[in-house]
Structures are given as C-alpha cells and as structure tokens.
Amino acid sequence: MAIAALFLVLILGAATQSTYAVQHTVGDSSGWTNFGDYTTWAAGKTFNVGDTLLFSYGSSHSVDVVSKSDYDNCATGNAIDSYTGGSTTVKLAQPGPMYFVCPSFGHCSTGMKLAINVVSQSSNSPATTTPSYGSNSSPPSTTSPSTPISKPTKDAGSANIANMVVVGFSLILAPLFMFMS
CATH class of the missing domain: 2.60.40.420 (Cupredoxins -  blue copper proteins)
Structure with missing residues (x-):
C-alpha cells in the first residue's frame, strides 16, 4: 500500500507540473x-x-x-x-x-x-x-x-497557488493512507 501511495503522489506531482502556464x-x-x-x-x-x-x-x-x-x-x-x-x-x-x-x-x-x-x-x-x-x-x-x-x-498566479495546494494535500494524505493500511 505504501508503494501505491507513493505512486499517487508522484502522479499528482507530474500532473500538477504540466498545468503551469x-x-x-x-x-x-x-x-x-x-x-x-x-x-x-x-x-x-x-x-x-x-x-x-x-x-x-x-x-x-x-x-x-x-x-x-x-x-x-x-x-x-x-x-x-x-x-x-x-x-x-x-x-x-x-x-x-x-x-x-x-x-x-x-x-x-x-x-x-x-x-x-x-x-x-x-x-x-x-x-x-x-x-x-x-x-x-x-x-x-x-x-x-x-x-x-x-x-x-486563468491568472497564472492563482493557478500556481491551486497547484501548490493540490501537491500539499497529496503530501499530507499519502502518509495518512500508509498508516491506515
């Protein structure tokens, strides 16, 4: 399960990176x-x-x-x-x-x-x-x-903030997923 959570974080990080404008x-x-x-x-x-x-x-x-x-x-x-x-x-x-x-x-x-x-x-x-x-x-x-x-x-600044929030939540939720399994 830890590998799945890590994979999820990496996918979210890659997807977020491609949305920067x-x-x-x-x-x-x-x-x-x-x-x-x-x-x-x-x-x-x-x-x-x-x-x-x-x-x-x-x-x-x-x-x-x-x-x-x-x-x-x-x-x-x-x-x-x-x-x-x-x-x-x-x-x-x-x-x-x-x-x-x-x-x-x-x-x-x-x-x-x-x-x-x-x-x-x-x-x-x-x-x-x-x-x-x-x-x-x-x-x-x-x-x-x-x-x-x-x-x-969309304003590029607000898009960047939204992307950082997604990454932040991903980093918080991934360890929680690992502890729950």
Missing part, C-alpha cells in the same frame, strides 16, 4: 506601444502551449493576428483575429509560429509587430510547422469587431 505581458511595463522593441523582448523567452500573451495598449492601437507573409509586409487587411479594447489576452493553444501586428496606419512599419514561436510543453523544442488554414492555404478573412474582444484565461 505563464502569462507574458507583451512589452513588459511599457505594454504594446509604438516605442517597443518586440524582437528583443521575445528573444529571451520561451512561449509554451497553454501560456498567454497579455497585450495592454491605448485607444490608438489594437492587435491583429496575421500570417507570416502579412507580418513581413505589414499587411493587415486579411487578419486571422483582431482585438480592440485596450487589454487583450491571447492563449497560445498550439505549437508553431505566431505573428501579431498593430493595424493602425504606420505602426507595424515602425516596429509595432511581434513574432513568436510556441513550443509544446512536453518537448520545449521549437516547432517547425506553420499554421494551417485548411484547403485554401490562406488565412480566413475576418472583419474587425465593433466591440472589444478579449479571451479571458
């Missing part, structure tokens, strides 16, 4: 602005599936998710997703490259764009695939929403 605040305290260097900002970071990007920006900005070609050319007419409203959280749901630009006139061309590579948590190695858009091989056309869109996610 990080919220990356784009541009750190400066936010999503015309004056950011987003290539340097992203260079030292690892973006995992399950993490989120928090874009904080003023009313003259917004966030478009675009293809690599549109990112390279600062083209915003064919955005995959568009966000407005001053605060946007984007969940990184699959491995591979992601591209973001500010669609306001001239902003992308002056550096208000971000390219990241999302990796799978299990491998932590860069993915080499590009986003798939179905049989037509081009991103779907979307229109800009008239109301702010934000995809809420």
